[in-house]
Amino acid sequence: MKIVVCIKQVPERDARLRIAPDGRSVDSAGAATEINESDQYALEAGLRLAEGVGGEVVALLLGPDGAEEAIRRALAMGATRAIHLNDAAFQEGDASANARALAAAAGAESPDLILTGLQSDDAGWSQTGVLLAERLGWPSATLIMEIEPPADGRIKVKRELESGWFQWITLPLPAVLTIQSGIYPVRYATLKGIMGAKKKEMKKMAPADLGLDPGQVGAAGRRVEVRRLYVPEKSxxxxxxxxxxxxxxxxxxxxxxxxxxxx
Amino acid sequence: MAGAIWAVTQLEQGEPKGVSYETIAAGQKLAAALGKPLESVVLGAGARTAAAKVAARKVERVRVVDDPKLDPYTPDPYTAALRLAVEAETPDYVLFPHTYQVRDWVPRLAAALDAGFVSDVIDVRADGGEPVFVRQPFQGKLNADCVFAGAGPRLVSFQAGAFLADDAQKGESPAEIVDQAIDLSGVEVRTQVLDTFQEVENKVDLSRADVIVAVGRGIGKQENLGLVEELAAALGGQLAASRPVCDNEWLPMDRQIGSSGQTVAPRLYLAVGISGAIQHLVGMKNSGTIVAINKDANAPIFSVADYGIVGDLFEVVPALTAKVKETRGV
Known part of the structure; x- marks a missing residue:
């Protein structure tokens, strides 16, 4: 079974955020970062599934050079290899532009399953996984709390609904699942894993490698623009x-x- | 109607879900700011019956979108149904409540329509005729003013509680109800629902507690929980937690406060080591008196608290426990 897990690098939870001089983004220079929390759970879910039924986990990340740290961590946790969408053209994309790039990269791998976190702790759109499912024409399910090994080309998962309700559903593979935080305890990278990560493949890709025009990704491809980022006035x-x-x-x-x- | 604003009503057991009226309230504000007509779209099984309730609110008309394939909810037919309706009527804006269900299918709709989607919005205003949508990224630590770029329908979802259902004005007479013709015969429903259920193990009903001491990620590890348990005991209160504590299995899920846990409003709520992500705040912000203890003076929890102590909880909590014991004689 081949599983692609989309991960994002975000500022560490307690990091002091500084607004960049452009007034529209966060100045991340020197700030501590981590893999987005629900993406860590997605990675854990992917690794467990691959360990159970056999197969590989490919970590996929869109981000600048500094995001290599998150990729190393994913490889140290057990991902087989990684793809890093890293090009100036990818910068300042919205969920739509980023999902277009991620869908192209993940689709080219022809995986059985794509996992993402439920939402990012920085932008928090909670759209990316579902957007890329539609772009690929695949079925999707969100807020996944449990995953059973696939059988007969379908996968059975438990979803969290509103007001304390849950649901067991099945969907045909290939599919996209967005993972709820807490699905399984997240493993730590072992020293052996950290050493081994250095030898694993990390492929850097630009829009042209994905068959995309630079105008379709990043700031040029976005449908939503952040005009101003600021500290809220406290009521x-x-x-x-x-x-x-x-x-x-x-x-x-x-x-x-x-x-x-x-x- | 071309150029209209649509407020989509989500149904729950055939009734309009409460937050849908908040979406109508948001739609009324946007409609007034832009001078565009507001319509409601009631989508799902039993939409015809529910439409009558929605029609009492001040909207131009209510569109009913129903089809046997919409029962039970799954993302494929929902996406197809609204895509067909949007393509037929070409509204400018389509508004939703930011519910778990909306998150499950509206991004698909955005991709299918190649539309922009601003999700989890807390306010809307018009700057020189251009609508600006306010969100709270970075776990609510910052605000972002967002605008749409490019053409095409524009999708927006509103955070629960950002607008009040009671602010959705009633109309002078019931709005016209029209059936929106959609043909889902060619739509494949790929998701199969096996079972929908409530977990039976919700043993602790925190909504009845008078005093709640809630603990967050700041506690660091499970072994440290005793500290907070002691404080809860001294106050005669219940112990609760934010989501990360339950995700780590330091406390059972039935102790969780927030959007995916219980909603509470005790007389006294103490938040210990909780930064105050919006998912937590929606579950407790209506409490009587709120106390926050956190090492980060900028944590959002202080914006809903009445009293705050900025400091190391491992020093503050034992000192507080001792003082409470002394005062209450326990």
Whole structure:
């Protein structure tokens, strides 16, 4: 079984974000990064499936040079090889432009399954996986909590619905699944995995390698544009209690008793 | 109608899902700003019956899109049905609630129509006649003003709670209801639904708790939970968590607060080591008094909190537990 897992590099969760001078993007120079959380779960799900039924996991990432760190990590976790869509033309794409590039690259691999995370922790469009399914003409399912090994050309998965409801469905392969965080505990890269990752194939690709015109990807191919990125004005400000831990704790108890009257 | 704004109503057991009225409220604001007519599209099994309820709201007309293939919901026929309707009527904007179901099929529609799709929008305004859609990327830490580029229909989904259902104005008389003819005979339904069910193990009903102490990723590891348990016990409250804590299996899923967990509004809510991603905030922001303890002074949780302590939870929580015990004599 051949599985392509799309991963994205995002700022680390606690990273201090700086708005770039263009006022439309985040200045990522020197910022700590990680593989997007739900993509880590997608990778884990892909690796488990491949280990169970035999096969390979190809990590696919669109991003600049610095995103190689995320690819190395995916290879260290167990991906067989990686494809890095890395070209100036890919920059500043929206979900639509990025999905066009990812669909071309993933489709060329003719996998049985493509996995993505549910949504990215930076842009948070929650569109990419489903967009690339439609571009490939494949069926898709989202918010996947469990995956059973495929049988008779179909795969059975458990979806999370709204209001505490769940659903078991089947869909024919090839298919795209977007993975919900928490599906399986994510493995750590072992030292052996980290050493082995250095020898694995990492193929860099540009639009022409995908049969795409540079005008179809990145800023030129987008349908949605971020005009301004800014720190939101806070509607209501919390009263921040000062002092060391003991002082702040004492003030809080006092406020909860006398002001909020909830203790 | 060409140039119209459509607000798509999602059905749940044949009834308009509550957030669909929020989408109508958002649509009314956009329609007023752009001077375009607003129509509602009711899509899915039982749409005809549900349309009467939607028609009470101030919309030009209600379009009914129903077909046996839309029951139960699966993405292929939903995508085909609305694509056919959009191609026939050429609306300028199609609006949705940002539900799990919408996320499952509307990106397909966007790709099929080659349309732009601005998802998870919290506000809309018109800058010199051009609509600007506000989103909250980076886990709600930043705001982004988004505009559409290029031609074609424009798709938008609105975050739950960004608009109020009650703000969806009623019309003076019920709106006209029309059947939208669509032919799904050639559409293959590839997804097969086997079973739809609720997990029975939702044992803890946090919605009845008076005091909740919720813990987030900041706790670091499962072994540290005792610290927060002690505080919850001292306050006579229930222990709860944000999604990452449950994803890591440090606490069971039935302790989870947020969009994929329980929605609560206790008298007192303490958020410990929770940054306050929107998925968490929607589950607790209506609590009486909210206290946040977090090391990051810029964490979004402080924007909904009444009191905040910026500091190391491993110092603050034990100090707080001691003080609460002393005060309450427990």
């Amino acid at each position: 209501a400000e919390a009263e921040i209690l000062q002092g060391d831990a003991a002082t702040a704790a004492a003030t809080l108890v006092d406020r909860l008793q006398k002001e909020a009257k909830v203790l």
